[in-house]
Amino acid sequence: MRVIKIGVLGLGTVGSGVVRLLRDHQAKISSITGCQLEIKTIVVHNLTKQRNVDLAGIELTDQFEKVLHDPEIEVVVEVMGTVDTAKKYVEQLLRAGKHIITANKDLIATYGAELAELARENGCDLFYEASVAGGIPILRTIVNSFAADRIVEVKGIVNGTTNYILTQMSQQQVSFAAALKAAQNLGFAEPDPTNDVEGIDAAYKMVILTQFAFGMNISMKQLKIGGISDVKLADIQQAKELGYNIKLLGIAKLIEDQVDVSVGPVLVPKDQPLAAVQNENNAVLVTGAAVGETMFYGPGAGELPTANSVLSDIIAVTKDIVLKTTGSRFNDFQRDLKQARPADVCYSYYFSLKVKDQPGQMLKITQAMSEAQASFHLIIQSELDDQHARIVMTTHQMSEAQRNQVVAAFGALKDVEVVAAYKVLPE
Numbered sequence: 114m115r116v117i118k119i120g121v122l123g124l125g126t127v128g129s130g131v132v133r134l135l136r137d138h139q140a141k142i143s144s145i146t147g148c149q150l151e152i153k154t155i156v157v158h159n160l161t162k163q164r165n166v167d168l169a170g171i172e173l174t175d176q177f178e179k180v181l182h183d184p185e186i187e188v189v190v191e192v193m194g195t196v197d198t199a200k201k202y203v204e205q206l207l208r209a210g211k212h213i214i215t216a217n218k219d220l221i222a223t224y225g226a227e228l229a230e231l232a233r234e235n236g237c238d239l240f241y242e243a244s245v246a247g248g249i250p251i252l253r254t255i256v257n258s259f260a261a262d263r264i265v266e267v268k269g270i271v272n273g274t275t276n277y278i279l280t281q282m283s284q285q286q287v288s289f290a291a292a293l294k295a296a297q298n299l300g301f302a303e304p305d306p307t308n309d310v311e312g313i314d315a316a317y318k319m320v321i322l323t324q325f326a327f328g329m330n331i332s333m334k335q336l337k338i339g340g341i342s343d344v345k346l347a348d349i350q351q352a353k354e355l356g357y358n359i360k361l362l363g364i365a366k367l368i369e370d371q372v373d374v375s376v377g378p379v380l381v382p383k384d385q386p387l388a389a390v391q392n393e394n395n396a397v398l399v400t401g402a403a404v405g406e407t408m409f410y411g412p413g414a415g416e417l418p419t420a421n422s423v424l425s426d427i428i429a430v431t432k433d434i435v436l437k438t439t440g441s442r443f444n445d446f447q448r449d450l451k452q453a454r455p456a457d458v459c460y461s462y463y464f465s466l467k468v469k470d471q472p473g474q475m476l477k478i479t480q481a482m483s484e485a486q487a488s489f490h491l492i493i494q495s496e497l498d499d500q501h502a503r504i505v506m507t508t509h510q511m512s513e514a515q516r517n518q519v520v521a522a523f524g525a526l527k528d529v530e531v532v533a534a535y536k537v538l539p540e
C-alpha cells in the first residue's frame with residue numbers, strides 16, 4: 114500500500130484532534146484512499162509543553178525546516194494560526210511542492226487568492242474546509258452541490274465562541290466575561306479572543322464564503338463588521354420579550370448583481386431556524402435561485418469537529434495525488450467584485466437608546482426618524498434609573514443610508530446615547 118507522509122504545523126486544539134482522528138480512523142481512511150496516511154513530523158513552538166495525545170512514531174520538533182526539507186513529506190497541515198509566519202511557511206512549502214491543508218481563516222481571508230495562485234503554479238493542492246464553520250462541510254458543498262445554481266444569499270452563525278457567549282448570557286444570565294472564559298477553556302476561542310468577540314473571525318469566514326458563493330474577492334476593509342462586546346443583557350432580554358434571539362450573524366447577499374457583506378448582532382425571530390442554534394454550534398443558510406433555502410448545521414469549533422474537516426481535506430489531497438490531479442483550485446468561480454450601495458441595502462432595525470429623563474425627548478427621537486423618512490413599527494419606553502429612561506424601537510424596512518442618518522441624528526441629540534442599532538431578520 115502506498116504510504117503518504119504528512120507534516121503538521123501546530124499541536125494545539127486542532128492539531129491534537131488531527132493526530133487523534135487519523136490514528137482512530139486509520140483503517141477506514143486506508144480503505145477509502147488505498148493509501149496509508151502517516152504523520153511523520155509535528156512542528157510546535159514549545160517543546161517542553163505537556164501533550165495530551167499519543168505521539169508514538171511521530172517526531173516533535175520546533176524546527177520548521179525539518180518539514181520543509183524532508184522529501185518524504187508530501188502533505189503539510191497548517192494548524193498553528195498567525196498570518197505572517199503561516200504565510201511565510203505556506204509559501205515556502207508550496208514552492209517545495211508540498212500540498213497544504215489549513216484551518217487558518219485569517220491567512221486565507223487575507224492572502225487566499227495569492228496562495229491559490231502559488232499552489233497552482235507549483236502543481237499543489239491548497240484546501241481549507243476547516244477554516245469556515247469548523248465541523249460543517251460548507252465550502253466543498255458550495256463548490257460541488259451549488260455549482261449549477263445561482264446563490265443569492267449566504268448567511269449564518271459562523272463563530273462558535275460568540276454564539277456560545279450569547280447563548281450563556283441569554284439562557285443562564287452568565288456575565289459576558291465568565292462566558293468568554295468558559296469558551297476559552299473549551300478551546301473554541303482564538304488565541305486572541307478579540308478576533309472572536311469583535312466579529313473579526315466571523316468576517317474572515319464571510320470573506321471566504323463570499324468568494325465561494327459569489328466568486329468575488331472582498332477584503333476585510335470592504336466589510337461592515339460589528340461584534341458582541343457591547344451587547345447588553347438588557348437588550349438580550351428585551352429582544353426575547355419581543356420574540357427574538359440576538360445572534361452574531363454574517364450576511365452576504367446579492368442585490369441585483371452586487372454583493373453586500375456584513376457581520377454584526379442581529380435580532381432573529383424565534384421561529385427562524387438560526388434562532389435555535391445554541392452554544393458553539395454554527396449554521397449556514399445558503400439560498401440558491403433554483404434550490405431555495407438550505408441550512409447546514411453543526412459544531413463550528415472544537416477539537417474533533419474541526420479535525421474532521423481537516424481530515425476530509427487530507428483525503429481529498431490523497432485522492433488527487435493518487436489520480437495525479439493535484440494543482441487545481443479549491444474554488445474556480447471568479448468574477449469582479451461589485452458592492453451594493455448603502456441606499457440599496459434594506460433591513461428593519463432595532464434601536465435601543467439611553468435617554469435622560471426629561472420632557473420632549475420622545476418628540477426629538479421621532480422627529481429624527483421622520484427626517485430620515487424612516488418609520489417605526491413599535492416603540493417602548495421604560496425606566497432605567499432615577500435620571501434615565503430606555504427607549505427601544507423596532508422599525509419598518511429602511512435603507513442602510515437611512516439607518517446611518519438616523520443613528521447620526523440620535524447621536525447628535527443632547528442626552529441621548531445609542532446603545533444598540535441592530536438589524537432585524539424578517540419573520
Ligand SMILES: NC(=O)C1=CN([C@@H]2O[C@H](COP(=O)(O)OP(=O)(O)OC[C@H]3O[C@@H](n4cnc5c(N)ncnc54)[C@H](OP(=O)(O)O)[C@@H]3O)[C@@H](O)[C@H]2O)C=CC1
Nearest residue numbers: 123124125126127157158159192193194216217414415419
Ligand atoms: N480551535 C478551534 O475550534 C478552531 C480553530 N481553527 C483554526 O485552527 C488554527 C489552530 O487553532 P487552535 O488549534 O485552536 O490553536 P492553538 O492555540 O490551540 O494551537 C496552536 C498550535 O500552534 C503552535 N504554534 C503557534 N505558533 C507557532 C510557530 N510560530 N511555530 C510553530 N508552532 C507554532 C503552538 O505550539 P505550542 O503548543 O508549542 O504552543 C500550538 O501547538 C487557527 O488558525 C484557528 O483559527 C479553525 C477552526 C476551529
Ligand SMILES: N[C@@H](CC=O)C(=O)O
Nearest residue numbers: 272273274301303414
Ligand atoms: N474561534 C473560532 C474557532 C473556529 O473557527 C470560533 O469560535 O468559531
